[in-house]
Amino acid sequence: MKTRTRRAVVALSALAVGAAALTTTGSALEPRVQTADGLLREMTLEEKVGQLFVTYAYGRTADTPDPANREEFGVDTPAQVVQEYHLGGIIHFTWSNSLYDPKQVAELSNGLQTAATSSGARVPLLISTDQEQGQVTRITEPATQLPGNMALGAGRSPQDAERAAAITGQELRAMGLNMNFAPSGDVNVNPANPVIGVRSFSSDPALAAQFTAAQVRGYEDAQAAGEGVSASVKHFPGHGDTNTDSHTALPVIEHDRQQWEQLDAPPFKEAIAASTDSVMSAHIVVPKLDDSGQPATLAPKVLTGMLRQELGYQGVVFTDSLQMEGVRQQHPDSEIPVLALQAGADVMLMPQDLQVAIDGVIAAVRDGRLTEQRIDESVSRVLKLKEGRGVLANPFVDVSKVGSIVGNQQHLADAQRITDRTTTLLRNDAALPLKSPGKVFVTGASEQGAKALSDSVRARGPQSSALTTGTKPTQEQIGQAVEQAKAHDVAVVLTSAAWNPDNAGQLDLVRALQATGKPVVAVAVRDPYDAAYVDVPAWIASYSDKPVAMESVAKVLFGETTPAGKLPVPVPEPGRPGTDRYPFGFGLAW
Template sequence: MKISSQFKIVSVLLFFFVSVYCLFAEVPPAQPGPQFLMLTNDQWVNEKIGQMTLEEKIAQLMMVTVYPRQSESAKNSMISVIEKFRPGGILVMQGTPVKTARWINEFQEKSTVPLFVAIDGEWGISMRMDSTIKYPYAQALGAIKDSTFIYQMGRDFAQQMKMMGIQMNFAPVADVSTNPQNPVINFRSFGEDKVNVSQKAWWVAEGMQDGGVIPVAKHFPGHGDSETDSHHELPLINHSKERIDLVESFPFRFLTESGIAGIMSAHLNVPALDNSGTPSSLSTKIIDGYLRKEIGFKGLVITDAINMKGVRTDRGNAELEALKAGNDMVEFVPDIGKAIASVKQALSSGEITLEEIENKCRRVLAAKRWVGLHIYEPANTKNLTARLNSPYFEVTNRKLIKSALTVLVNQNVLPVEDLVNLKIASVTLGSQKLAAFENMLDKYADVDHFFLSKNATAREMADLRKRLDNYNLVIAGVQGINLYPSGKYGTSEMQRNALADFIRDNNVITVFFGNAYALKHFENVHHAKGLIVAYQNNQLTQELAAQLVFGAFDASGKLPVTVDKRFPCGVGLSVTGNKTFAYSIPEEVGMDSKMLASRIDSLAILGIENSAYPGCQVLIAKDGNVVFHKCYGFHTYKQEQKVLPGNLYDWASLTKVTGPLPALMKLVDEKKIDLDAPFSNYWPAFNGTERGKLPVRDFLTHQARLPAWIPFWRMGLDEEGKLSREVFSDHPSAGFSVRVSEHLYLNNNFKQAILDTIKNAKSLPVKKYVYSDLGFHLYPDIIANLTNVPYEEFIKQNIHGPLGAYSTTYKPYLHFPLDNIIPTETDDFFRNEKLRGFVHDEGAAMLGGVSGNAGLFGTANDLAKIFQMYLQKGYFGGKRFISEKTMNEFIRRQFPDSNNRRALGFDKPLVNNHRNKLKDAYPAVDASKNSFGHTGYTGTMAWADPDNGTLFIFLSNRVHPTRDNLQLFNLNIRTAMHQSIYDCLAHFPR
């Protein structure tokens, strides 16, 4: 019994100490205070304060507000204020970057002591400046666990602000969001967990301070649990002192101990700290007593906007009361002359001392000295907007958004895979136009898009529900959600009911583009097969959310607030990416976008100007990220139709490595093909011939002694050299069902004549490398015979469909509008028509448009998917297509001791290519010996380099209107473009 009692006592004590440790473990060790305090006795500070009049010392504690969006007369009025009263700083509000920076420069020029220029930049300068990068709201940042990205955002803030001549940011928001109905904080808070809020606030602040900008955390002692907006009235924080210590003020304690430079005092009624009803910003007990003495904050204390209705005083002297309470600076002073006079009068009456004014002034000047205002230089406005939108800043933004996306439900549906068995619809609830979300979904799969407005009719809703019965997966994007809680966050009853019905009737992935709190108004959203919270709605968030749906990257976000019992704070499912494509920008993978675009643009335009092609497309990927995809020119030289990313091209000989080759690799994996077995094992027609004894490996490396090509169409000419009526017809019939082109059909029996001609073709005298189409004519039948599945169906079901390469097809005229297909040659000797949607290669055409050597059409994006699968050693989008062993075998040079550079099916760099000059190289000089790819006669190229993860896709119709145009080769455009990738990698700033 005694031992048991002692054990209980020890247990209680242990629990107490562990609890205390857990409470304060996240608070860093005490610091001496902000760094700028070491400069309060600096020579520059002493010099400036010694030159000031009393009025100027008081004015240093005042901050006035400017609106660069206003007229020149407003600017001139502010210059008069600066020249007359010498305020300590200005707060810049709405404006454009260049105009704002110019105004700041003019204001600084008129000030004897450099002005502190401040901004409300909670999500960056975009909160007040247009045409700049908008970083995520704090609620989204609260979902992120990696401090690196949030710290870097703070550094970005500092760099952008200093470009504009801004040295102070009224951010971060350090309020703990404990009231979902808060009408003013809400999404501006990092969340409801005080430690999470504290850490996030410090990471942002630390980034800014390390970048030389003063952060001012707000709104002390904590605005997170208010029910009113201090802009309009004085909010009540009706909690005990103990609760405020534990929750509301916890982040400010944390920030104080961490060494933050500034804290903003809020206009709040906090009876537990001051029961007089005095606004907290004007309360000596709260500012001087609680913040300064109890918490120990030594840095700058700046009020929230002093013109807000929540801080009115009976005597109209809020500025004076704020300074008396312990604030160092007063923000948004509406009448600085009156405020200075009020303080002077208080000095005369003894309400405030000169020593207090001078100490405050000295702290303000020390902070100015710390940010470098003692050596002030005007902001450089040249290319300012472009510099503020640097892709390096976008990289930070992308990483933040990706890390914030939070998966709350996943019933084995995320990431979306098994594309060949899915019929997908997207439904956008709250918008009626195709936007970034839908466009990005299209890059992954064949998706049909539907829209339902907030105010849709019951009939519209019923019609859509019926149409969705045809789909086995619905991706619902919920948009049109307001930031604040009024009116159920602006959602409509139709919108809420529609999502509920869709979830009830379909397999639905919901992507929620808005404030996480708004989820509580969607009754059965937790029954969706998948649920992603994106927190906000903009182009980049839409694009990245769509990428997450298909597995482009991992999901790791954790909900920073409690929505309701279904979704408590801290939940969030981890989802691992599946190595599908991501779509990004060059800087995210170590390339310079400006240099890359400049090089590729100039070469593409060179080709157009020299009539190498009427138009082209270029796609570049690195490490699984598509970082460049651009279209140039037109479909034809008539310049009637621009080239677009979704246009289909005749891939020509790229068919070899995108149609039969992946099927053959799969059959090697399944041991249905032995690369060293005689070819006649798989093509019995070669039995008994010398050719049939050669191994499959020789055929795939173009050393099976086959002629380069045979013009089969000439076999169908009559004695006069015209198309024989026994072989060709200008209309289809039972005996002429093989379609060669739009107006030409072939006798059904002619295919056997082609195969017999290949069999009987005279062998070349020596076994050596001679590029030949002939063997590839045979592979479709070989594949069909070995699988008992028609060739086209086999590659669609096993390769192109699962990859999401849904545009990849033979005979595209059957599946796509002709105006979406790039035309090739105007054939004036065989088919006598402009070829559009029909294969250019005559041999493939004679086989009905389906051959192993040519015939596949598709987009640049889908061609890239196939080659990315190769780069990833046979794996893509969560599916293993080809074993790594087989992939490695097929992409290696097979006969390194000979002059045959070929891999199995794939092309390889010229022997000793790295020693060549660019004009003689193939492909790029710097392409590694492990790289592989292929080109096509129509002007196409795909090349992959596993040594650095790069992929280069070039599509053109250089044969339009005639194949005699050799300018693409003469100008060496493809090789030069390919080399540009390596040049950009080499010159990327480290």
């Protein structure tokens, strides 16, 4: 255990009482109102450096002791983590016990803001999460579930993309969050991309750019009215053409300058034009753009040269998580934040060891590798973001209003309408709409999806049962699915990245179901590339396994709606480069 020197915490009883009142009655709490420039002049070096870090803390309330906090941060509660390190922000995750239900999240967020505004420089926090929707959804029901990026791209409506972001932002803000690490502006031109995929709007840079900007407006226009959040467009300079996951390795992208300008740059340019509050860097190497061999997060030519000087971006630059292997392979954890600041980043997200990272930056200032002026530049950007979005003036939320905002009927209805316009029919050999089936069997990769779709089927009259086989079904599971399918009129099988050789058992499952002689409908609940790997009478791309997406699939199965989605990416023919089974823009209807 490291020895830590704690700063004395200044207890402000008025703030503590106000926070308690806010939690129970929703009354306003008045923090000390300061300008960004005024705060910066008063801050110590340690307080400034703390503003440049965002991490998680463990616990459902700000005052909940958790052994994980003691082990990782040397203190007991989330509030103490904030105060010990003078943090600029906190990021919420389910695994850190931060996201239990909307009211709890709001109370936790208020408690953390009280901790921040009652000690040290008394600067409110940026409180964030990754609520991209679709595949990356940190806050589940009762919060409104909306289509992810690729589904929105299939819907072809930038207005729907903007509305989805506005709903998401309004609900996050009601829960006390003021920043969302979304949207992904990556252009997914590699079907084997293991980390982006459905998180991308499209393989078409113009479509991806249009929708990225629409979501920035959706998040931040509502924020301007005190109802939304700041956006963070990611992952610069573009993570869409890799078959390596930067969480576990360092991807190398071979795009040259012309390819980058044509493919990767447009979404970031449009996001900047839409005034995105922040941009997140990628842990990738692009050797034809930067010959340093450093990941973009640590590369001055990328963050300063390309992003700031060429694209003219003046806002906050976040790193992606510094716990990812893509950024940790070449340097010690104490050096990574120093190199990120030298490259042009402002805020370091989730360092592997927070104390080591902060100490590394302070040591770099004291030995001259970083100037305090450089620290001030980044702190000023962070404080001005907080000032411009009203976080300095009042970071608290009214807990009594959470229930009327999060998952309200208007949001849920809008979410279903938006989702209905994204469902994409790729193949239909006169199999759909279903012709009065008495019993429908739902099986496949997703437990959530199978249960939700089976429920939606039963709501329409037919009997239905569900069996989850997972993404890597065993022969025993396949045999169980076959036996159950024989007792039903139709089999619907959900696939998830079945194109990946590691998941080839899913294709065996589909073929085994076909061999029963029962009609088979396949639904790709992640990316649509699965549809090229096995032929069935009907293929649907839903891009998600969430209940709202499964309800849309049910509407198509029973002919209640005409499938309206159009592929936002081509689906290539396996083993035949340059040949598409289903081209960009394809989508059947009736």
